[in-house]
Amino acid sequence: MEAAEHPRVLIIDDDPVIRSLLCLHLSKNGYELLEARDGREGVALFFQENPNVILCDMRMPHLDGIGVLKVVRKEAPQTPIVMISGGG
Numbered sequence: 001m002e003a004a005e006h007p008r009v010l011i012i013d014d015d016p017v018i019r020s021l022l023c024l025h026l027s028k029n030g031y032e033l034l035e036a037r038d039g040r041e042g043v044a045l046f047f048q049e050n051p052n053v054i055l056c057d058m059r060m061p062h063l064d065g066i067g068v069l070k071v072v073r074k075e076a077p078q079t080p081i082v083m084i085s086g087g088g
Helices: 016-028 039-049 065-075
Strands: 008-012 032-036 053-057 081-084
Touching: 008 016, 008 039, 016 032, 032 039, 039 053, 039 065, 053 065, 065 081
Parallel strands: 008 032, 008 053, 053 081
Antiparallel strands: none
């Protein structure tokens, strides 16, 4: 992974409150942010924007976090993915 002047983080989460909180914190620390509302949108944005890291919810409509993980690992295994979940 190349070092970026402003690392790009893709946040994939169907909860707008979670996305907002993550964006608020990360933007204060100099990260460039991309947001997706579900797994399908997130995968499309990943291929379009090539972020440095992905923060991904486990449970989402259309394509869950495991589905996102499988697609990204197959196409870009060097991209770090942090799986997050608020559910039990």
